[in-house]
Amino acid sequence: MSQLFRHLPSVDIVLAELERDESLRCLPRPLVRDLINEFLDIKREEIRSGVVSEAGELALGVLLPRLAAFVRAKARPHFRRVLNVTGVVVHTNMGRSLLAREAVEAVSKACAHYSNLEFDLETGERGSRYSHVEKLLCDITGAEAALVVNNNAAAVFIMLETLAKGREVVVSRGQLVEIGGSFRIPDVMSKSGAILREVGATNRTHVHDYERAIGDNTAALMRVHTSNFRLIGFTKEVSLEEMRQLGDRYGLPVLEDLGSGSLFRFDGTGLINEPTVQEVVAQGADVVSFSGDKVLGGPQAGIIVGRREWIERIKRNPVNRALRIDKMTLAALEATLRLYLDMDKARESVPTLNMITMDYKTLRGRAGRLAKTLRAELGDAADIAIRKGVSRVGGGAFPEQDIATSLVAVNPKNISVRELKKRLLDTEPPLVGRIEDEGFCLDPRTLDPRENGLAAKALKQALGIA
Template sequence: MESQDVRRRLPAVGRLLDDPRVSHLIGLYGRDAVRVQARRAVEELRRELGGGRAGGDDDEALMARLCRRIARGLEARLGSGLRRVINATGIFVHTNLGRAPLPRPVVAELVPLLDGYCDLEMDLDSGRRGGRGRGVDNLLTALTGAEAAVVVNNNAAALVLALAAHASGRQVVVSRGELVEIGGSFRIPEILETAGARLVEVGTTNRTRLDDYARAIGEDTALLLKVHPSNYRITGFTEAVDGRDLVALGCEHGVPVLVDEGSGLLTPSDRPQLRDHPSHRELIAAGCDLVCGSGDKLLGGPQAGILVGRRELILRCRKHPLYRVLRPNRFTFAALEGVLRRHLTGDELPLARLWADPAQQRRRLERLAERLAAGCGRGAEVVEANAYLGGGSAPEAPIPGLALALPADDAVLRRLRTGTPAVVGYLREGRLILDLRTVDPADEEALSAAVCAAFEPAATAAGSTP
């Protein structure tokens, strides 16, 4: 008996829209977009099948193929939306994964401030308009010892604002060894040009002395700028000027010193990887006139640019027209205030997990290994592994510790990234490395399930047919 034309068995669009594998997409893309994509997928498959007869695909296989096509087509056209990712790389400030995670209590506190109204710019006592971010400014001055503070969208914005407010049309002296390129291809010379400042380079790439700065200072010098090198390092025959010496030179000539600290380390740290990294408090105490840094790196908050320093200099920045362009919204202020209060009270932040007690690390890893053995029969071993601060902070200073290792390849790594939840680890010598120091303990069960799913044979076959 001749088999039926397979095209007659293609499902109707309405049936596709009712399938749970497609219906959940309506909440992400809207019913009209999903309906259009479903029709397109059916027509494309109909043309591909041509006049062919039924092959090996039964009705359910055809349905599954169409559901996958609809989802992939919508994702290609409209994106898939941001997804939660479990970061098992051991890199805390992972720029590709959103940098520092907010503490869960801070996230919980944000909900009532975001799903309704809040006193962002109102003095509830007088009923009059108040200053935006006044609470954050007060917390920053308390933590850093600065006279005043202002917050903008990111650290590059803080640097641009300070330069535009104090050096537009004038000269800014910078060491050639600090003319770095930061994330997103933004270069220090271009930032100065955007702010209207004129760059004066001093010293050489590997050696800059105090005399180099002194010889460059003239009547048109507006600022002495010192820049954190981020991931850029020169080793060997090198020399750089200490911030304190630069401050003394600036005071002698009446030229303010602006330091781009970069990482948002507000107070001194006794961690070995950060002992040589000057904090905002230390820089202000050394006499620096302005200091800027990031809110979403070592500070552990949302993306923001932190600018602290002398009151009259900060006030000039606040009055500059660019401040209106660069000032953050209520989400940033609310999240930043929640994190800063935890700095003030000494509460532990997620960053502290990088230096977890070795015995505690081992217990977490052994617990995960037991879950993997019970859930999918995978043997795992606790091994030594280095974690990193990330985000350009102490790139040459690894944090020794432990991680979990199990045999795997690139295919497993990809299935982990594309699974639910998405998991990002790394391969080392043919083994998958999972570092729990960057994993919230509340995510351990989900991590275990995701790893087991990535090793399932069906995981490969599920995505093989378009």
């Protein structure tokens, strides 16, 4: 055994050999050195356990291919690109919305150059970062004023902290939901300093429930979008119009947390339309909050729109500085919002809208082209078939509503579909799909046709096809 240890090549010799490989030359030298040591430690353990018993197995020429592959795999960024073929458009765990080309270009310019982030080009003095998007938001939604923070949870927090700290906010019991990441409306209200006054029953709340709860310490009436939770059957909730009338009667602001929020009406897609931000503003909500990176299809942001008197108070809250967005988010959001000035342009250019509204005929054609590519690349290693299926919007929007799609099902010959799904997480790039009816299914709704080759490459790696 001690003789075998002596046959291991030195770190410096291995490092010199790896530096001849152009694909590894760009990696930091200390990182490569550490990974070589890690690989050699693995070989030492294999010697001790008897896995390696011949000196020839430790020759540099024998070790080098495996060692180079080890370094490449270990040196990959932890945060990296993934192919999403699940059919879930706004996939929370995979980055939510994809940005439009215009937004990507705007982010690139914001990162590469100085900008007028907080510099007024008309006066030459300090300006407001919100000026880049406030007018756009007001023009699109019909609101008097707008503010943007880093996500919708922050938007709800600062809205309540500003307008209701130490006072009561009346909310229907049926709207006190928990969404992803254990985000609970009652918890956020508590942290903001607002006092929750819940009314009604879980399934039915009436106007008189709200009215009975109003007292001297009441700060606001609030409605909360229930995200991916729905009550069906014997239910009743108070409309925004009714809430507005009640607010006017008692001089109270009406707050609306729209959650995902949408600026676009999905008529003709098979989805049951939910109120848009524009409609909620028109119906009289004083302050409305919603997300930027869900159905809107922009970057992560919490957008607050509404009447000027309330928005200005929120802007002046010192907490606002801790929640503000950076130049990259501003650049992406402005570029995305500009597309919404023309709803047809938005539908075509905002990837989230484009994927949600894609018709079945287009999806069937995409599935056919993807299947053709996979058959050519995978050969006899798997059976490829096209079948009907459904996609989901995701991100808490349009819960339990399916959109018809066309799936490409892969059935490998030598491994199970569950093993295939597991192996695809370690390919380059990783590919994430779903198992349905004993087939590994790829939904072309969330796969750009230009990624068909990458999907085939990932499947070949997972199936061990050279």
